[in-house]
Amino acid sequence: MLGKLDISAIPIDEPIPLVAGGIVLAIILAVLIWAGVKGYYPYIWREWITSVDHKRIGVMYVLLAMVMLLRGGIDAIMMRAQLAIAFHSDGLFPPQHYNQIFSAHGTIMIFFVGMPFVIGLMNLIVPLQLGVRDVAFPTLNSVGFWLTATGALLVNISLVIGEFARTGWLVFPPLSELTYSPGVGVDYYAWSLEISGIGTLVAGINLVTTVLKLRTRGMTYLRMPMFCWTTLASNLLIIAAFPILTATLTMLILDRYLGFHFFTNEAGGNSMMFMNLIWAWGHPEVYILVLPAFGIFSEVVSTFSSKALFGYRSMVLATMAICIISFMVWLHHFFTMGAGPNVNAVFGIASMIIAVPTGVKIYNWLFTMFGGRIRFDTPMMWAVGFMVTFIIGGLTGVLVAVPPADFLLHNSLFLVAHFHNVIIGAVLFGAFAGYTYWFPKAFGFRLHEGLGKAAFWFTLIGFYVTFVPLYAAGMLGMTRRMQHYDVAEWRPWMIAAGVGTILLTIGVVFQLLQLAVSIRHRDELRDATGDPWDGRSLEWATSSPPPVFNFAVMPNVTGEDAYWTIKSKARQQGLQAREPDYRDIEMPRNSPTGFVCAFFATVMGFALIWHIWWMVILGLVGAFATFVVFAWRDHDEYVIPADEVARIDRANLAERQAAVNAAESPA
Amino acid sequence: MNILDPQGPIAAANKTILIDSVAIMLAIVVPTIVAILAFAYWFRQSNPRARYLPDFAYSGRIELVVWSIPALTIILLGGVAWIGSHELDPAVRVEGTGSPVRIQAVSLDWKWLFIYPDQRVATVNSLTVPVGAPLEFELTSASVWNVFFIPQLGSMIYTMNGMVTRLNLRADNEGDLRGLSAHFSGDGFPSMMFDVHVISPLDFPNWVANTAKTGAVLDADSYRELERQSVETGRRVYRLDNPRLFEYIATQKIPPAPGPTLTTQSAQSYLGK
Numbered sequence: 001m002l003g004k005l006d007i008s009a010i011p012i013d014e015p016i017p018l019v020a021g022g023i024v025l026a027i028i029l030a031v032l033i034w035a036g037v038k039g040y041y042p043y044i045w046r047e048w049i050t051s052v053d054h055k056r057i058g059v060m061y062v063l064l065a066m067v068m069l070l071r072g073g074i075d076a077i078m079m080r081a082q083l084a085i086a087f088h089s090d091g092l093f094p095p096q097h098y099n100q101i102f103s104a105h106g107t108i109m110i111f112f113v114g115m116p117f118v119i120g121l122m123n124l125i126v127p128l129q130l131g132v133r134d135v136a137f138p139t140l141n142s143v144g145f146w147l148t149a150t151g152a153l154l155v156n157i158s159l160v161i162g163e164f165a166r167t168g169w170l171v172f173p174p175l176s177e178l179t180y181s182p183g184v185g186v187d188y189y190a191w192s193l194e195i196s197g198i199g200t201l202v203a204g205i206n207l208v209t210t211v212l213k214l215r216t217r218g219m220t221y222l223r224m225p226m227f228c229w230t231t232l233a234s235n236l237l238i239i240a241a242f243p244i245l246t247a248t249l250t251m252l253i254l255d256r257y258l259g260f261h262f263f264t265n266e267a268g269g270n271s272m273m274f275m276n277l278i279w280a281w282g283h284p285e286v287y288i289l290v291l292p293a294f295g296i297f298s299e300v301v302s303t304f305s306s307k308a309l310f311g312y313r314s315m316v317l318a319t320m321a322i323c324i325i326s327f328m329v330w331l332h333h334f335f336t337m338g339a340g341p342n343v344n345a346v347f348g349i350a351s352m353i354i355a356v357p358t359g360v361k362i363y364n365w366l367f368t369m370f371g372g373r374i375r376f377d378t379p380m381m382w383a384v385g386f387m388v389t390f391i392i393g394g395l396t397g398v399l400v401a402v403p404p405a406d407f408l409l410h411n412s413l414f415l416v417a418h419f420h421n422v423i424i425g426a427v428l429f430g431a432f433a434g435y436t437y438w439f440p441k442a443f444g445f446r447l448h449e450g451l452g453k454a455a456f457w458f459t460l461i462g463f464y465v466t467f468v469p470l471y472a473a474g475m476l477g478m479t480r481r482m483q484h485y486d487v488a489e490w491r492p493w494m495i496a497a498g499v500g501t502i503l504l505t506i507g508v509v510f511q512l513l514q515l516a517v518s519i520r521h522r523d524e525l526r527d528a529t530g531d532p533w534d535g536r537s538l539e540w541a542t543s544s545p546p547p548v549f550n551f552a553v554m555p556n557v558t559g560e561d562a563y564w565t566i567k568s569k570a571r572q573q574g575l576q577a578r579e580p581d582y583r584d585i586e587m588p589r590n591s592p593t594g595f596v597c598a599f600f601a602t603v604m605g606f607a608l609i610w611h612i613w614w615m616v617i618l619g620l621v622g623a624f625a626t627f628v629v630f631a632w633r634d635h636d637e638y639v640i641p642a643d644e645v646a647r648i649d650r651a652n653l654a655e656r657q658a659a660v661n662a663a664e665s666p667a
Numbered sequence: 668m669n670i671l672d673p674q675g676p677i678a679a680a681n682k683t684i685l686i687d688s689v690a691i692m693l694a695i696v697v698p699t700i701v702a703i704l705a706f707a708y709w710f711r712q713s714n715p716r717a718r719y720l721p722d723f724a725y726s727g728r729i730e731l732v733v734w735s736i737p738a739l740t741i742i743l744l745g746g747v748a749w750i751g752s753h754e755l756d757p758a759v760r761v762e763g764t765g766s767p768v769r770i771q772a773v774s775l776d777w778k779w780l781f782i783y784p785d786q787r788v789a790t791v792n793s794l795t796v797p798v799g800a801p802l803e804f805e806l807t808s809a810s811v812w813n814v815f816f817i818p819q820l821g822s823m824i825y826t827m828n829g830m831v832t833r834l835n836l837r838a839d840n841e842g843d844l845r846g847l848s849a850h851f852s853g854d855g856f857p858s859m860m861f862d863v864h865v866i867s868p869l870d871f872p873n874w875v876a877n878t879a880k881t882g883a884v885l886d887a888d889s890y891r892e893l894e895r896q897s898v899e900t901g902r903r904v905y906r907l908d909n910p911r912l913f914e915y916i917a918t919q920k921i922p923p924a925p926g927p928t929l930t931t932q933s934a935q936s937y938l939g940k
Contacts, residue, residue, distance in 0.1 A: 095854035168851050174828065175811040175853060180927055265828045265923040271812065272827070305710070308724040311733070336814060337825045338757060338832040345752035349745040359737030362699065367729060369706045371720030376711065387703045395692045398744065404751040405685040407822040408670045408678070411814060411849040477668030477818030481851040486860070487668060 003611035009162045021160035050590040052138035054123050057145050061120025068112040075105035084498035086484035087491045098483040099166035106169025112152040117431040118292040119203050122231045128539035129225045131216030131555040136209035142594030144203035150598045151196025154605050158188040165189040173263035173271045178256045190249045191605040197246045204238030218557035225537040230295030233323035234288050241284040248277040279330035287326040293430025297383050300433050301365045303533050304380035305372025311364040318357035325354050335403045336410045344403040351401035378452035382433035385460045393421030414474025417467040440532045444544045445525040451514035459507035466500025469493035528659035536564040543652035552649035553580040582646040586637045593630040597623050668818040675837045678821030684751045757822050758833040763801035765868050771913035772806045774813035774826040776896035776927040777855030782913050788878040789885045789905040792861040797871040798841050804834040807917040809894045809924040814849035831917045838865040853927030858898040882906045896926030
C-alpha cells in the first residue's frame, strides 16, 4: 500500500533533522494559523498563489530563494562546525549524516537558491525593462515557479522522511547506483531535480520568448538594457543545458528503478559517461547563474555612476561569447580522469578563453566608473565588492584550468574555495545587489541603508575569512567532503574558516533585520517617485510598485538608456504636458493551474521516491487533468477599461509629481 | 602534505606551472584591482575635484586595449597549458636512477591495496618506494571511484572499476609522506589516507624480502575478504599468490566489490534487508 514507506523512515535516532524539521513545521503552522485568523487566505490565494503577474511570480521566486538560503546556510554552518572540531575525532555528525549535509548544501544552494534568485529577478524586471505588460506565457510562468517550489519541498521532506543523497551534490555513479546507494536519498535528489528542472526549462523558454518577441516600440536589440541581454544569454543556456540534466538523471533513474546499466560497473555500463553528461549541463549552469548577475552589476554600476554603460556593444558581444563558449569547456571538471594531453590541453585553453570576454566586462565596468559621479548606496557597495572578489575567483579559476596545476588542486579545498569565490562573489553578491536595487520597485519603499551596509561588510569580510583558509588548506593537500581528519597542519585553517562562517552568519542576520526593520519603517522609506536611484531603464518609468499592467501606455524607445533619455528631454523641454491616449488593456486572468499542477507533481514525486505506484498514477492523472482543464478554457483574459487605466495612471502621476516637486523645492 | 614543498620532479613541475600561472595573472590582476578601488574612490560623488564625464561611454582605443590585455594573457597561459599538459602527461614515463618499480594500486572500500607484481608482494595503506627510481603506477578500483593522490609527489588520477589509469612519479628524497583519496567514496572516505615510505634503493630489496617473509598470502580468497568495506587501522602486508591479480580485478574477472553501503543499521531498516 505504501511501497517502501513505513514508520522506520522517520530517523528517530537522529535528533538534529527531527528537531529542525519540527521547528520548521511549527513555524509553517504558526504562519498558516496567523494568516487564517487574520483572514488572509482569500487574499493570498487570489493575489499570490494563483497570480500570473510576472512581478508577483518574481517576488515569490526570490522569497523561495531566501528561505532556502537559510536552509543551505544552516547546512554550511554545520559543515564548518564539524570540520573545526573533527580533528582526530568524529566531531558532531556521524558520516551518514555529514554526507547528507554536504550533498544537500550543494543541491540546495545551486538549484533552490541561485536559480530561483536570478530567475525571480529576471521575471520581476525584464518585462518592465522591455516596456511590456507581461511575459510571453504568463500561466506557464506560474507553472514553472510552482514546479521549482515542488523540488524544494521534496528536498526538505527528505529531512524527516527517509534520507537525502549522501553522494555529493552531483550524485556520481557508481556510488549513486542502487548497489552502493540502496536508500531513497538519491531518489529524492533525482526526482526533485527532474521536477524542478522542468520548471526551470519552462521559465527559460518563457523568458527567451519574452525577450525575442515582446519588446515595446523602438526597443531594438541593441537598445535593450544589459540585464535583458544577459537574461537572453542565460535563458538560451537554460534551454540548451537543462534537457541534458533531465536526460542524465532519467538514465540514472532507469538504472535504479528498472535495472538498466547506463552507469553501472556491471554489464557494460560506463560511469565516465555520467561525468561528461552531468558537466555538459553543469558548466553552462555556472554561466546560467552568473550571467544575470553580470547584468545586474551592469545596471547598478551604470546607474550609481550616473553614466551610460561603457562599451555597451562590447558588453553584448562579450555576453554572447560567454554564452557560446561556456558550452565547450565541460571536460575541465575532470582533467584527472586520464583523457590524454591533447584533450586536456584543448579543454584547458577553451576554458581560459572564457576569461577574455569576462575580463572585458570587468574593464568595461571599470571605465563606466571612470568619469562618473559615484553614489555608494548598498547596491553599488555590492558591485565594487563583487569586482574585486570576482577577479580573485577568476584568477584561481584560470589557474585550475591549467591541467598540470589542476593535477594538484582537483577536488581539493582550493577548488571548493574557488567556486565559492565566484558563486558567492558574483552570483550571491549580484543577487543581493539586485534585491536592494529593485526592492523599492517591487514594494514602493527602500530597504534600510545602514543595515544593508552592515550586511555587506560582514558578508564581504566573512567571505574572505572563510575561504582564504580553504585556499590554504587546499594547498596543504586537503580534499573536499572529509568528515574528519588527522592532519595537524589543516586544523588552524579549519578553525579560521569556522570563524569566517560566524561573520557570514551575522551578515545574513543583518539582511533579515534589514528586511524586518524596513517593513516596520516603510512609511519613512516610502519612494513615491518610482525612481529612487535616478535610474536609466524603463522599469523606473512606472510607479512603484507598478500597476498590474506595468505601463498605462506602452513607452516609445528612441535610444539606449530609454528612461534616461525621456528624463533628459523632459528636463530640457519642460515636463510632459500632453495627456496620453488611454486605451482598454487586456490582461491574463489568474489561474490556479500552476499551483494545482505542482500539487499533483509533489504527490507523484513523493510516490515515485517511495515506490507507491497507485499514488504515482493519481499524481500523474491529476497533473494531466489540470493541464487539460486549462487547455479547455474559454476566457483567458480580462479587460481593464480605459477609464480605469486613466484613473490609476493619473493618480500615480500626481503622486510622483508631488514627490518630485517636494524633492526639488528647497526645504 | 604541502604541495608547495614537492618531493619529486612531477610535483616540482606541477608547482612551477602553478606559480608561473599565478605570476602571469597577478601581473594584470593587481593593477586591475588597484584601478577599481582607485576609480571608485576618486570618482565618488562627494569629490569636487573629480571630473564628471556623463557622455564618456565609448572609446575605440580603450576597447582595443581591454580586449587585448586578457587575450594576450590567455595566449601566454594557453602556451603554458599546452606545453605543460604534454610534458606532464601522467602516462609519460619519468626518467630516474635504477630500474623502474611497477606498482598496481587498487582502491578498495575504504583502503588502498598496493600490489608489487614484480616483487610479488602487496601492502594495504602503506606504500614503500625506493628513492630516485621511476615509479610506474597502474590504477583501478574495486567498486566506486576514488582518486589516487600523494600531494608532495604530484599529479593525482582517478581510479575506476573496469578501467586502468596510468601514472608515473618519482620520489627524490628519503622520508615519510602521506597520500589520500581525493574523490568521495562513501562513509569511510576520510580514512583512505595512506603512508608513503621513501627508502634508499639499497634497503628496498630488504624491505621486499621482509615483507614476503612476514606477509600472509594474497589470493582470490583473501582478496575477497579484503575487498569488503572496512576502515583499516593496521598496515597489512601480503605475499602475492598470482601476479595477475590486478589484471583480474581491472578486467572484472573478479567481479566488483559489494560495498560501499550504509554503515548504520538503523538507516537500513526501511530498505527491507
